[in-house]
Amino acid sequence: MEIFNWAYKLFIDLDFSRSSASYGNLVVNIIVIIIVALILDFISKRILVAAFTVFAKRTKTAFDDILVENKATKYVAHLVPTYFVYVTIPIVLKSFAYWEKFFEKGMSIFMIFLFLWIIRSVLHSLKDYLKTKPAYSDKPIDSYIQVLMIILWLFASISIILTLFGLKIETLLGALGAISAIILLIFRDTILGFVASIQVSVNDMVRIGDWITIDKYGADGDVIEINLATVKVRNFDNTTTTLPTYSLISDSFKNWRGMVTSGGRRIKRNILIKTNSVRFVSGDEIEEFKKIQLIRSYIDHRQADIDKFNSQNSVDKSIPINGRNMTNLGLFRKYINQYIENHPAINKDMTMMCRHLQPTEKGIPIEIYAFTTDKRWVNYEYIMADIFDHVIAAVKYFDLEIFELPSNNNTVFVETDGDH
Incomplete structure (x- = not known):
């Protein structure tokens, strides 16, 4: 496009060589694209965030308000400048095949991270919203969100590796299968926590707000958080005990919920x-x-x-x-x-x-x-x-007496003949 060649003509008129003019034109175009992208990002964030904030205030549900608080609209606004860069840079790099391939990989990876961050903000908003509902306030929502994020990160990591090295999915999965033992060792606690979270939820063993006692970890208080790896207990002395989630199924503990819900x-x-x-x-x-x-x-x-x-x-x-x-x-x-x-x-x-x-x-x-x-x-x-x-x-x-061990005040010493 002619709009991207104005700097090239300018450098030619200034008696630069064709090679120097091409590189100079590339640098100028990239600087202009970056400036325009930053302006678009600023404008889109202002417009989208402001518009969605007004919309959220007019609706009855609190979910859209939570989306604003978790910056979901801010991440969505980044799509506008990203799309602009994704469309214009290939045109600028048309004569630079090597850099065009490098850019495509970089933009693909950036898009993966951007979509991951958008989904993450939506999931965190969903988590905060469900915690406001009485039916879900005592459920381990954090564990479910963390499991979903781990799955998303896994797919994102695979996509990034495939993009960087140009591999096929079959080749990557074969390599992962070969090192599965190492993967299991690295993610042991995560896997155990995931299994424990499901069992705790399905069997209704512990809820947020339950008073539990686990002597092994010195925990005696209310459960304030259950996530994939840990359970946090606020003890009655206002200290906090953090214990592995899988300890709830591997060790014995006392849950006082039955007493709280009973008649006495x-x-x-x-x-x-x-x-x-x-x-x-x-x-x-x-x-x-x-x-x-x-x-x-x-x-x-x-x-x-x-x-x-x-x-x-x-x-x-x-x-x-x-x-x-x-x-x-x-x-x-x-x-x-x-x-x-x-x-x-x-x-x-x-x-x-x-x-x-x-x-x-x-x-x-x-x-x-x-x-x-x-x-x-x-x-x-x-x-x-x-x-x-x-x-x-x-x-x-x-006319009964209570037993108690003698103290110094009521001990009677009897002196006997002979040595003391």
Whole structure:
């Protein structure tokens, strides 16, 4: 085209040789094309971004707004100057066959990267949009986007190699097959993470927002991110633990989601009663225990059954071990049962009991097993502490003792004859 030969004629008129004039014309044309491309890029970005921003504000969906935030329109605007350069440069390089082939390869690679960046911005916009939807807010969207990007990068890398070296796809795939073991070694974590992400999602093992505990990695908190390679957990001390995604299927962990979605949070704690403080209760003491309102009706009913049994079997009441009798520990357990049944913060529709565990060298464990209606951590701890404050204070009213190891203040030293 004549428009690209004006510099050549100018150099000829200035007595340059034909060869020098050709190269001078090439340099001038490339500079002009670059300047025009930059101007087109600036104008297209201004027009396209402004137009799409106005359009996004008028629509009800938030997806187009997110596209603007992720600069998708900016990357699309680059297509205009790219197309201009792609069309004009071959004309300028018509007489330079070597450089024309070099340019074609360079432009092809640039176009691959540009399309990859456009698709990447669209996928990231889709990810951000889905995270605003309640149905997808707890799904590992990051993992899916990363998998798609890995596939796109793989195809892009193959296309770039084919373009640079002029290879056929069969030749490249054959070479990749020969080094597949090395590829598997390099992408081991990625492959494991990909498989783990699918299993975690399909089996609904972990969601974003779940409270999980993994002792191996010191993680105890809420899941804030699940992607292809890692899972991020914000611990309750505001530190962040990062662990491999595949650890969710290779190691054991505790997910507290069931507790959060259930009707209560479990209390499972015991106190240790000294074995030698457990004894039978005499008749006079029973009258004193009847003053405790929560077990008054129980004592009346229980004593009637005991008296009836002992009378029918002509039991010698002079020794408490004969026949049936109440114990202070039995009354205490019944009192705890009645107390937690009447506690306003305990869920009455879930398991609720005070149980007697296997005696140990430190005493008899009396365990409270119940569920609080309030599952929030601070409130749960307050409710549990309130219950055990009362239970510990009530022990002495049943003439029982709580086991605890001796301290310096209550250790008694006995002096004996002989050497110390």
